[in-house]
Amino acid sequence: MLGQKEKLFALLGHPVKHSLSPLMHNDQFKRFNLPYYYHAFDVAPKDLKDAVNGMRALGFSGFNVTVPHKVEVMKYIDEIEEDAEKIGAVNTVVYEEGKWVGCNTDGIGYVASLVAETGEALKDYRVLMIGAGGAARAVAVGLARYGVKELVITNRTLSKAEDIVHHLPGEGTYRVLDKKEAEKETPTFDVIINTTSIGMSPSLEETPWTVDPLKPNCLCSDLIYNPRMTKWLKEAREKGARVLNGVGMFVGQGSAAFERWTGIKPDTKRMTEVVHSHLKESSDVNK
Numbered sequence: 001m002l003g004q005k006e007k008l009f010a011l012l013g014h015p016v017k018h019s020l021s022p023l024m025h026n027d028q029f030k031r032f033n034l035p036y037y038y039h040a041f042d043v044a045p046k047d048l049k050d051a052v053n054g055m056r057a058l059g060f061s062g063f064n065v066t067v068p069h070k071v072e073v074m075k076y077i078d079e080i081e082e083d084a085e086k087i088g089a090v091n092t093v094v095y096e097e098g099k100w101v102g103c104n105t106d107g108i109g110y111v112a113s114l115v116a117e118t119g120e121a122l123k124d125y126r127v128l129m130i131g132a133g134g135a136a137r138a139v140a141v142g143l144a145r146y147g148v149k150e151l152v153i154t155n156r157t158l159s160k161a162e163d164i165v166h167h168l169p170g171e172g173t174y175r176v177l178d179k180k181e182a183e184k185e186t187p188t189f190d191v192i193i194n195t196t197s198i199g200m201s202p203s204l205e206e207t208p209w210t211v212d213p214l215k216p217n218c219l220c221s222d223l224i225y226n227p228r229m230t231k232w233l234k235e236a237r238e239k240g241a242r243v244l245n246g247v248g249m250f251v252g253q254g255s256a257a258f259e260r261w262t263g264i265k266p267d268t269k270r271m272t273e274v275v276h277s278h279l280k281e282s283s284d285v286n287k
């Protein structure tokens, strides 16, 4: 039986061994003197329903969901918020008035990390997003809600980019371009975001986009955080671009989830440090 103030949180994924979420959340719980605990559970797809019901029975207060459960979990919870519905995936679940409520903090978390770099200027920026998978959908909804001057999406499979644009909220300017057209416009974008897996193992030596030429002071943002600096980000930095890696989005989604569960704004600077120091340790080990 949990004490009155004690609370349990979880991550459900498969695999979850390398997740940095327990480290990041437990560190914040400690900082705020909260008697809460976060644990990562490796749950096979066939066991997801039982795991969600088990957490209900055990009195968990909330949980995160990661690959491969972000879509499937929607079947087993009680309510889904509008943006999670639009994104088509849930990454955070909150226990509210006896119900599991699913939300998605990936998009708002990502935009928060971008705003930390750009400030309010983001509203006047033209943004190019490469890729149209699950992560891209969350980023696009986040950007549409924030309101950027223009969002252009390019993807190997163009119909997926068109589908994202078709379902975006708000009255923003959204366009789909094929690779050739988007490449031609590259020097006109203020922000370029890579949401594909190009640059992550096993394609460490590949780059998702050109850096030649870029708009002066362009911000190149890669959702990948392992490696911390993808080949594309290194090339962009050499060309004088500002760069942002995926730690920002990881911390942003975690921070938004923490706030939903506790009502407290966490210390995102500290969360970033915890993640960076762990990534540094693991890359030192791999040397």
Ligand code: ATR
Binding pocket: 130, 131, 132, 133, 134, 135, 136, 155, 156, 157, 160, 195, 196, 197, 198
């Ligand atoms: P995630 O959930 O991480 O977004 P995903 O939904 O599988 O993963 O999406 C992967 C994205 O990376 C897609 O946009 C995919 O392009 P397609 O929609 O054409 O499949 C893109 N992607 C992955 N590998 C790629 C490659 N080698 N070249 C171009 N695009 C690639």
